[in-house]
Amino acid sequence: VIRCLKIFRILAQPYPNRRRRFGLRFNLIAGLYNRGLSFAIA
Helix, strand or coil, rough: CCCHHHHCCCCCCCCCCHHHHHHHHHHHHHHHHHHHHHHHHH
8 A cells, every 4th residue: 555655656755735635635545546456356
């Protein structure tokens, strides 16, 4: 999971914007990752 987030450059460097936006982006990318996992299982 962390590797995929670093590919999107979310955790690779300090995030300069507000925490709310960081949480939103983190949740969106985590959702995309989970969706990819569900397709891989099916």
